[in-house]
Amino acid sequence: MRDGTYTTAAHGRVQRYRCRGCGGRLSAQSESMHYFSKRRLDLWEIFSRLRGGSSQRDIAREIGCSAPAVGNAMLRLGRQAMASHVVVSCALQCSGVVCFDGLVSSLCSRDYPSQITTLGDSVSELLLAMTHCTTERGGRRTDSQRRRRKRKRSVWTPKRGALSRSIALLVNELARFVGPARLHIDTDEHPLYAKAIVTDLALRWYRSAGLLSVRRTSGSAPRTTDNPLFLMNYLDRMIRHRLKEHTRESIAVARNATCQMHRMWIFAWDHNTRQPIRVGGTELRSRAELAGVPVQQLSRLKRQFTTRRQSLRGLPVPESMRKVWAAKLDSPPLRWRAGQQKRGPQIPAYARRDLSFAYHHG
Numbered sequence: 001m002r003d004g005t006y007t008t009a010a011h012g013r014v015q016r017y018r019c020r021g022c023g024g025r026l027s028a029q030s031e032s033m034h035y036f037s038k039r040r041l042d043l044w045e046i047f048s049r050l051r052g053g054s055s056q057r058d059i060a061r062e063i064g065c066s067a068p069a070v071g072n073a074m075l076r077l078g079r080q081a082m083a084s085h086v087v088v089s090c091a092l093q094c095s096g097v098v099c100f101d102g103l104v105s106s107l108c109s110r111d112y113p114s115q116i117t118t119l120g121d122s123v124s125e126l127l128l129a130m131t132h133c134t135t136e137r138g139g140r141r142t143d144s145q146r147r148r149r150k151r152k153r154s155v156w157t158p159k160r161g162a163l164s165r166s167i168a169l170l171v172n173e174l175a176r177f178v179g180p181a182r183l184h185i186d187t188d189e190h191p192l193y194a195k196a197i198v199t200d201l202a203l204r205w206y207r208s209a210g211l212l213s214v215r216r217t218s219g220s221a222p223r224t225t226d227n228p229l230f231l232m233n234y235l236d237r238m239i240r241h242r243l244k245e246h247t248r249e250s251i252a253v254a255r256n257a258t259c260q261m262h263r264m265w266i267f268a269w270d271h272n273t274r275q276p277i278r279v280g281g282t283e284l285r286s287r288a289e290l291a292g293v294p295v296q297q298l299s300r301l302k303r304q305f306t307t308r309r310q311s312l313r314g315l316p317v318p319e320s321m322r323k324v325w326a327a328k329l330d331s332p333p334l335r336w337r338a339g340q341q342k343r344g345p346q347i348p349a350y351a352r353r354d355l356s357f358a359y360h361h362g
Contacts, residue, residue, distance in 0.1 A: 031309050033076055036350055039069055043306040046073045050263060051270045055244045055252055071259065075345055078262025079354070081269035082321050083310035084301045086358070088272065090315065093292035094177040095123035099186035100170060100193070101232035103239060105246050107254050111137050111152065112332045114260060115163050117170050120231045121177075122186060124291040125277065127235065127268045129173050131320045132261050133166035134158050134330050155336045162330065168196045173318045175202040182211045186228040188219045235271075243267055256344040257331035261324040269305075273298055312358035325355050 003018035003025060015028045029035050033043055042063065049059045056074060060067040100119040107114040112134050119129040136158050141149065175183075183206050187193040197203055197214060206212035215228055223233040240246045243263055245254040254260040273288045283290075288298055301310070323329055327347050 031311075033080065033307055033309055035309065036348060037072070037076075039065065041065060041069060041073050043073055043077060046070060047077050047266065047270075047306065050074060050077070050266055051242055053242050053244050053247060058244075071345070074259065074266070075262055077306075078265050079325060079351060080305060080310060081262075081265040082317075082325060083312055083354075084269060084305065085265065085272070086312065086315050086317055086321070087297070087301060087310060088288055088293050089128065089177065091293045091297060092121075092124075092126065092177075092288065094121055094128075094179075095291075096178050096181050097122040097184045097186075098128070098174065098177070099229055099232055100174075101188055101229060101236075102167075102190070103236055103246070105254065105260075107134050107257060107260065108332045108334050108336075109253065111149065112158070113137055114254065114257065115166060116261075116264060117167055118232065118235055119170055119174060120235065121291060122228070122231050124287050125231050125234070126272050126287045126291045128177050129170060129318065129320055130261065130264055130268070131166040131170045132257055132264075132324070132329055133162040134257060134332060135163055152332075152336050156332050158332075159330060164192055164196070167192050168200065169320055171196040171200045171203065173320060174200075175206070176316070176318070180211075183213075185212070185214045187214070187216055188229060189216050238271065239264075239267060255334050257329035258324060258327040258344045261329065265324070273302060309354065312354055315358050317355065317358040322355065326352065 001018055001020055003016045005013050005015055006027070007013050016025060017027065018025050034040050045063060046059055049062070054062075056070045057067050060070045063070075098119060099122050100117060103116045103118065105114045105116065106112060113136075115133050115135055117131045118127060120127050136149075174185075183203075185197065187197075194214075194216070203212060217228045221227055221229075224230070227233065244252045245260065245263075271287065273286050275286065277283045277285060277287055277290055286298070289295060304310070317325070325347075327344050329344075331344055
């Protein structure tokens, strides 16, 4: 029932409600994408510019606001993309033919490569899951580079075995998309992929039941449509084309792992649900539609994407997504000479509460 109103500088007069059953109070802003925001920005314009390759500072200059305000909006859109993807993943029909590979970019500087491992359905070309880890650049170094590395290590050092754990987490979440059906996996010849597949408990069951087959393809094989890793090669190209920090790593490097993965999930939502399977062809359906997600459900999610927060109540959120949502990814300091002063964006209380309604999976 209606329970008065209140006025804010950002949203004007807002209607307040009270539940007749429990007596709890809420307002018309409680489920809005603009909840707890101090300025009402055009989220659709920010989404369009992010997927078009603009940086946050470019967007801030164009729409006339501060870069932190755009960053806050980007985090809201990233969480909305992740929540909507969870809804979609509960309705899709996975083909059982999947592939995964890694995208190597950088974080804060070229000294810290970021390894983003992506999992996709090879038939529908749907991007299913992603994991992130930060490592240290290898190879030969000059004397000045060695001294710089030593100074940086005194401030922050990547965790040992981070890439192995990241790949193992992705492999662990693979079985939830397939269920008890035949599973075929395509990877390249990276030794950590083979190790993760052999040691994963769920894939041991698939192997013992005779339901698992694995094919390894050389990374130097021609990147044509006949390549079993075509989807990974295609995603690599589109990510580097559409996301600023992956296009020119020397001048547009990412500053934080959490923000980097939020932008990746914005790309994933656009890739899965908004872009047709082939541009200029006869197939105009999106990849989510091709994977069996109902058109009515997709239409509702797309219509409410920039207006109403998607609820996670009772939905399975995998561990890889929880780490991104809760800002628990390991990230190097941006200004390492001053030490690790800030570990990335602060997650507001309402976003943590939204995540608490989901049940843990993986």
